[in-house]
Amino acid sequence: MRRLKAIALAAVPAAFLGVMASAPSASAWSPGNCPVGQFCVWPEFWYGDTDMPPSLTTDTEWSGSAPGHIFYNNTSRDMTMTYAIAADEGQGRTYTTCVNAVSGSYFTMPMSVTSVTYREDDGSPCY
Helix, strand or coil, X not given: CHHHHHHHHHHHHHHHXXXXXXXXXXXXXXXXXXXXXXXXXXCCCCCCCCCCCCCEEECCCEEEEEEEEEEEXXXXXXXXXXXXXXXXXXXXXEEEEEECCCEEEEEEEEEEEEEEEECCCCCCCCC
């Protein structure tokens, strides 16, 4: 019984880490071929400059579904991005994150970006 309890308690952090692994990384990223004034999402992982076309390029608020591995906010405003794990095909939980102006990052697994909106400044930091 004691061993089962230890195994069950060990599974909780492992499940939590699985969800956290899908969250965007806080590291900086290159704008690639994302024009100034645009928010871009790319469907595949790459490092450095690329000529891969983005799956999403927008200079306004947007909603829909765009495959994403990398994102870059090349605008002058912080944006709120909503996304879901691609394998869930839109049926799973959605997540939101704030993306600072002129910065970007990547997902550790394929995602579907479902909306990009201008961030409402509530005084909390945007990471």
